[in-house]
Amino acid sequence: MYILKNALKNLIRNKGRNAAILIIATLTLTVVTVSFSIQTLSSLAISHYKDSFGVQATLETNWEKIDKEHPPEQTVNEDGSITMEQNFGFIMPDAEEYANYADSQYVKQALYQASCAIYSDSLKQVDDNLQQGEEIIDLGDMTKDELMKFYMVSTDEELAEILGGREELEKVIDTKANSVGSLIGFTDLPLLNEFAAQQRKLEQGIFPQNLNECIVSNVFAEKNDLKPGDTISVSGPSKSLDKKEVTLTVVGIYGDYFNEATAATFGTSYGDIFTTYDTLMNTGFHYIDLTDAVFILKDADSVGAFEQELRAKGLNKYLSLVCSTEEYENNTKPLKNLSHIAEIFTILASTIGTAVLLFISFINVRERKYEIGVLRSMGMKKSNIAKGMICELLVMMLAAFAVSVLIGFVLVKPVASTLLDDPANVTISLPAISIAFSAGLAFALSIVSSSCAVLVVMRHEPMKILSERN
Amino acid sequence: MELLRLDQVSYCYEKAEKNVLNNITCSFESGRLYCIKGSSGAGKSTLLSLIAGLDVPTSGNIFYEGTDITKMNRDDYRAGKIGVIFQSYNLLQNATAAENIMLSVNISGKRIGIDEVCILLSQVGIEQEKAKRKVLKLSGGEQQRVAIARAIAGGTPILAADEPTGNLDAENETAVMDIFKKLAHDMGKCVIVVTHSQNAASYADEILYLKDGGLAHENK
Numbered sequence: 001m002y003i004l005k006n007a008l009k010n011l012i013r014n015k016g017r018n019a020a021i022l023i024i025a026t027l028t029l030t031v032v033t034v035s036f037s038i039q040t041l042s043s044l045a046i047s048h049y050k051d052s053f054g055v056q057a058t059l060e061t062n063w064e065k066i067d068k069e070h071p072p073e074q075t076v077n078e079d080g081s082i083t084m085e086q087n088f089g090f091i092m093p094d095a096e097e098y099a100n101y102a103d104s105q106y107v108k109q110a111l112y113q114a115s116c117a118i119y120s121d122s123l124k125q126v127d128d129n130l131q132q133g134e135e136i137i138d139l140g141d142m143t144k145d146e147l148m149k150f151y152m153v154s155t156d157e158e159l160a161e162i163l164g165g166r167e168e169l170e171k172v173i174d175t176k177a178n179s180v181g182s183l184i185g186f187t188d189l190p191l192l193n194e195f196a197a198q199q200r201k202l203e204q205g206i207f208p209q210n211l212n213e214c215i216v217s218n219v220f221a222e223k224n225d226l227k228p229g230d231t232i233s234v235s236g237p238s239k240s241l242d243k244k245e246v247t248l249t250v251v252g253i254y255g256d257y258f259n260e261a262t263a264a265t266f267g268t269s270y271g272d273i274f275t276t277y278d279t280l281m282n283t284g285f286h287y288i289d290l291t292d293a294v295f296i297l298k299d300a301d302s303v304g305a306f307e308q309e310l311r312a313k314g315l316n317k318y319l320s321l322v323c324s325t326e327e328y329e330n331n332t333k334p335l336k337n338l339s340h341i342a343e344i345f346t347i348l349a350s351t352i353g354t355a356v357l358l359f360i361s362f363i364n365v366r367e368r369k370y371e372i373g374v375l376r377s378m379g380m381k382k383s384n385i386a387k388g389m390i391c392e393l394l395v396m397m398l399a400a401f402a403v404s405v406l407i408g409f410v411l412v413k414p415v416a417s418t419l420l421d422d423p424a425n426v427t428i429s430l431p432a433i434s435i436a437f438s439a440g441l442a443f444a445l446s447i448v449s450s451s452c453a454v455l456v457v458m459r460h461e462p463m464k465i466l467s468e469r470n
Numbered sequence: 471m472e473l474l475r476l477d478q479v480s481y482c483y484e485k486a487e488k489n490v491l492n493n494i495t496c497s498f499e500s501g502r503l504y505c506i507k508g509s510s511g512a513g514k515s516t517l518l519s520l521i522a523g524l525d526v527p528t529s530g531n532i533f534y535e536g537t538d539i540t541k542m543n544r545d546d547y548r549a550g551k552i553g554v555i556f557q558s559y560n561l562l563q564n565a566t567a568a569e570n571i572m573l574s575v576n577i578s579g580k581r582i583g584i585d586e587v588c589i590l591l592s593q594v595g596i597e598q599e600k601a602k603r604k605v606l607k608l609s610g611g612e613q614q615r616v617a618i619a620r621a622i623a624g625g626t627p628i629l630a631a632d633e634p635t636g637n638l639d640a641e642n643e644t645a646v647m648d649i650f651k652k653l654a655h656d657m658g659k660c661v662i663v664v665t666h667s668q669n670a671a672s673y674a675d676e677i678l679y680l681k682d683g684g685l686a687h688e689n690k
């Protein structure tokens with residue numbers, strides 16, 4: 001008991017020395033508390049980001065694997081030129097398979113975009129790509145005869161092989177001529193790159209949200225005299241199967257700047273009519289192409305597990321799950337940098353603080369040495385002296401810790417909201433872990449700063465300590 | 471009754487070439503006042519420090535009640551068996567006179583009230599106001615008397631004093647030596663005083679002369 005009492009009295013007795021220790025310890029602990037909090041908060045923000053945005057993943061053809069397992073064959077022609085031929089093809093998963101894949105604990109959301117050619121007697125065509133010049137050819141709109149001419153083949157078999165099978169040929173044969181455009185269904189607007197890139201902009205009305213709503217281009221609207229609220233009736237591409245028409249309500253008109261820029265090279269697509277994915281799938285049209293499918297995964301770390309799951313569900317071995325972490329990385333980069341800087345700050349502050357306290361203790365040791373000698377000469381046990389000194393510093397560090405936590409509480413809000421880009425993501429408060437860390441450091445500091453004196457206690461006979469002084 | 475016995479005690483400071491003390495053999499009894507005299511540098515303080523258990527002899531043994539003090543817990547010996555008045559006082563400079571005394575008593579596992587401390591201090595001529603002053607702010611003579619009070623406060627069987635009256639005037643010297651004499655003769659303590667003063671030495675029951683590391687006795 002008297003040890004503690006003496007330790008407390010010692011704190012007051014040696015005000016000068018202790019004030020320096022107290023200030024440095026408070027400063028160190030404050031910087032550490034705040035920077036550790038920033039580190040924790042930015043990590044928290046990163047995981048929040050992970051949770052709320054997820055990571056985009058798509059299925060892509062693994063050309064490397066195909067090239068390795070089915071190397072292209074070289075044939076040297078009579079004239080000495082070389083023809084490369086790679087006889088390989090496989091069918092991409094259809095909407096149903098995608099839906100099966102998306103049914104997974106790793107998938108937060110699946111985004112699809114699909115399209116199909118549409119036909120109508122009542123609507124006028126706006127794209128006439130076949131006649132715009134020899135460069136621009138829309139294969140999708142060609143009849144079987146046109147295709148045979150284009151590929152320079154004479155039999156159905158040869159054409160079927162080029163098209164990727166008998167089924168594809170059947171499709172071509174069964175496809176109606178003169179489509180008025182494409183009906184494009186989407187689950188999520190960002191998937192529509194031209195809209196995201198502002199090459200197409202909604203200029204009147206709204207985006208389709210409900211079943212059987214659609215938007216058309218300004219060019220299409222003008223040619224067909226359409227305005228929001230009007231309806232259009234279209235049928236699907238199959239001659240034999242798509243005989244019924246579906247009626248869609250025009251809810252908006254978009255300006256098309258995309259076509260203006262690319263018309264010369266790729267032809268135009270003013271006939272693109274956008275609707276919801278469900279609307280398109282509900283039409284019952286045939287030959288719908290799934291043009292884009294994106295899985296939004298819950299977090300970047302589950303990519304591997306998800307791909308394994310896909311393989312187990314029978315994903316074609318020539319398809320791989322490609323994760324676009326770029327956006328994710330870009331968005332979390334500043335946070336990661338901040339976290340890193342905060343970490344460096346934490347380490348630096350702890351190290352410098354510890355070093356300075358060690359230095360002060362080292363300087364103090366002369367003074368303390370005499371005190372130790374006196375206490376030892378009076379018969380105080382080494383362990384009790386050490387206890388007293390550790391006690392003294394613990395009390396001081398406790399005070400420094402308390403003050404630093406208080407300052408931390410005040411500082412963390414302004415500092416964090418300045419540093420963290422979107423403070424709405426995380427509730428900013430002093431994280432318990434940083435308080436715990438600071439407490440741990442405070443304890444370590446008291447041990448470190450009392451260690452010098454304690455070493456003197458342990459090593460020397462009182463006679464030596466006292467006679468050196470005298 | 472023999473309390474303390476030195477047997478062939480020699481001491482050599484670290485890194486020093488010559489022994490400061492050479493084969494010293496002597497014994498000290500309870501109830502007697504001893505004086506150790508000798509020229510400066512003869513080794514008186516060194517001898518007292520060994521008796522105080524601040525270090526162990528380079529060779530030879532010191533026995534307290536027949537037990538070699540190196541074989542007992544020297545912390546307990548210092549705290550409970552011997553009170554020392556150092557030549558340079560060895561007080562805690564930042565603590566008050568009273569605190570120095572109370573701490574010393576506490577270390578030996580006892581309790582002492584502030585009133586008792588004040589009585590003790592007044593016996594050596596330190597008034598109450600100075601008892602609560604930091605040692606730092608006391609004169610050399612006052613510090614010496616605080617050191618004396620501290621050594622006495624523990625009530626230890628042995629009291630060892632290194633030139634305890636060196637900084638005192640004749641009047642205070644007499645008072646202090648009277649206390650020592652009382653402690654020895656009335657309280658049965660073993661009091662060992664290193665002194666140059668002829669007056670102080672006149673109180674002694676036995677005088678020991680230290681010269682060239684050796685010891686000579688003079689019984690009264």
Ligand SMILES: Nc1ncnc2c1ncn2[C@@H]1O[C@H](COP(=O)(O)OP(=O)(O)O)[C@@H](O)[C@H]1O
Pocket residue numbers: 467468483484486490508509510511512513514515516517
């Ligand atoms: N710490 C020390 N290291 C080395 N020599 C010392 C030390 N302290 C004292 N001495 C030497 O030991 C001798 C005896 O010293 P001391 O016991 O203080 O003498 P006294 O008290 O009789 O004047 C002296 O020669 C002194 O120089």
Ligand SMILES: [Mg+2]
Pocket residue numbers: 514515516557632
């Ligand atoms: Mg001396």
